[in-house]
Amino acid sequence: MMTDPYDISAPVIYDLVLRSRRTVLPDGEQPAAVAIAGERIAVIGDYDEPIPAHRTEDLRDHALLPGLVDTHVHVNEPGRTHWEGFATATRAAAAGGVTTIVDMPLNSLPPTVDTAALAAKRAAAEGKTWVDTGFWGGAVPGNDTDLKGLHDAGVLGFKCFTAPSGVDEFPPLDTAALHRACATVAALDSLLVVHAEDPAHLHETRSAPSFATFLATRPPEAETSAIREVIAAAKATGARVHLLHLAAAEALPEIHAARQDGVRITAETCPHYLTLAAEHIPDGATAYKCCPPLRDEANRDALWDGLRDGRIDIVVTDHSPSPPAMKTADFATAWGGIASIQLGLPAMWTEARRRGLALPDLARWMCTGPADLVGLHRKGRITTGADADLVAFDPDREWTVHAEDLLHRHPVTPYDRQALTGKVVSTWLRGKRIDTDAAPRGRQLRRSPR
Template sequence: MSFDLVLRSRRVVTPAGERAAAICVRDGRIAAIHDYHAVDGQDLGAMALLPGLVDTHVHVNEPGRTEWEGFSSATQAALAGGVTTIVDMPLNSLPPTVSVEALRVKRRAAAGQCHVDVGFWGGAVPDNLADLADLHAAGVFGFKAFLIDSGVPEFPPLDPADLRKALAAVDTTFLIHAEEPAEITSAPSSARYADFLASRPATAEQRAVADVLDAARATGARVHILHLSAAETLPLIAQARRDGVRVTAETCPHYLTLTAEEIPDGATQFKCCPPIRGRHNRDALWAGLVSGAIDCVVSDHSPCTPQLKRPDVGDFAAAWGGIASLQLGLPVMWTEARRRGHDLAELVRWMAQRPAEIVGLTGSGRIEVGADAHLVAFDPDASFTVEPAQLRHRHPVTPYAGRTLTGVVRGTWLSGHPVTPEGPPRGRLLTRTDV
């Protein structure tokens, strides 16, 4: 049989683990998987072949705040980092994706710019609860809601009553930023990270997650806890699953690799919400990831202009809370995962397979017959030092500057086509009905 592409590697990472294999592609999909020596093709040797990563938590910000980030720059960064599918958050673009028309505006802005496949989340806010079903029918993959101030006025939070109304409105995945406002205090104007951290304690996440789980129990809804940073929430999630609640949870590379103890005064590039916590908490999050209490690892890529990080004063209270890491998530995670004794198959499950399953992208995130031929050649032993100027995010602001990381993306294929950030955009705009 003829194929459009054959890639051979001694380290093909499949859902069953690593194996030597030849991956055969036809019409953009994996048509066959043969033994390594069975067919001729491009030989990657000992370089690992991974499925393209799936990042379901990306703030692209276009249109409206394109000076923060945009579809071209964000998807080039994704491609450079081995991410072949992203799902865009409904904020901080203007308008936010809270109506069918706003979704059309966002899709028009993205058209022709995307270097990877892009899907879209909708937003659930107090004024659009009656419109969620129509927005879902228009193709969003689910809805994001805040229980606390989102940081932008056009995307207000839901109170407990509105949360339950939203969960009952449509049977889909609801992504929840779970922090309890009553547990959070105003951070003082300060360059000390400890002052900011104290303003957003772990109890804020505990209480909010408990409330979300109670609402899911009452409505039967499917909920997903976003950017989980407090390990104290893990027993609540585990018990809810035992009770039959449909709940999944994510965390992010920065919570699994960075610690509060190492953040210097004034280093606002480390600010995010919820905050990076202490070393023992980081270790407990790793235990939760390994046990399956945490399902997946995604970036929460939330960039802004450098000025909004307030490097002039180093004030954590005044700085925008968000970490831009879309391009670096794979090597950041691999560096720490390998140090802790984990393998590439686990990394792929956390960063490709499980995110794809949660969002319903059944053709992505795995190397198997019938899947999209989104593939990444990854050198797991090469190392590099993070130079911000070499990042493809719109702004070179990162807490990983100067760090030595292990793992380098050497090649990427999108639907079987070799692609580079410098090349023409080949990404598709995805809707829920496409998959």
């Protein structure tokens, strides 16, 4: 018997209800039932509340989190798919509880610095993504007039470097070009995200078998000097800017002072800067190499302080894998990137819980905050009307990472053989559980008004 669609007394039967005694809502962790209709969260009720649904799952003491939003992912396709690729990166993301990624414009060929390159990127991603995927545009010398076209085509913002990027086809901006990019971004009401290191403070070395030798080539002053330049450009133009992968805690007072002065600036850091430390990196262990580099334990503690007090806004992975052959045993020549998209949540939870922090803190830094940064306001939160991107997470599960079991393309990660606490159990994308053995359901996301 069919229900009369005009009978307002007919009971609503939802597609799925998920119950958890540890549901992470915007106002904290509490027992709740989340009812899903189609692709959206329709109702949030009490844990024991009877809600009619075609399917109900009781997660009991497994936490129910919003899907993570990772706005700093290097997929490298097209052109360098042998480094990673949309299929492998997004499968690993889903397994790690990440339901939305934003792909960086470099390391792919061509880099995403004009609309033709963006079209090539979208074509390469079509039908391959297990999670929803947005795209950054690139700001490089000489492409000022391309930024509006990229903006109109739906990129979520623009990335630039102030020091060499590691690939010749994506060169850095000098001071004048940085100011021009900021002015253009301000006129578009967009966002410029900046890899901020000052080349004047970077030191070349032909060989660095030890991490300490490599670390000395990229001192904290390289970050703080570049960040001061970014702040000056943002202040002069009114641009909204975001600092990528902050490693040097010495820059935190500069960021705070700029905000007090009205500069529209935000900052991120990454799980590796918050969970790893320079003192414990063996010689030749270049899986730990990234730029800016991992710093010491005192710096790591100061970054956690910056998260606690809001000077650092979000935590994203900067997932940047490469073939194993590029991770040579010499820190001077090895590729600088850490592969961790599947491990960000458990790595962060292992350290956060040790420091007395809670799951709502992680949701603010890894779900809601990144979504809001790029204007994806239906992502990263468990609220009515939001996309039903959800994660069942066992916060007490202890396990050991084995790189060969991870789903990104190459089994290289500094977390190999590390013991972590917390394990993703299931991930839902827009109301349906992600099955990486089935066809991918991820969509391509475009910039839209709030």
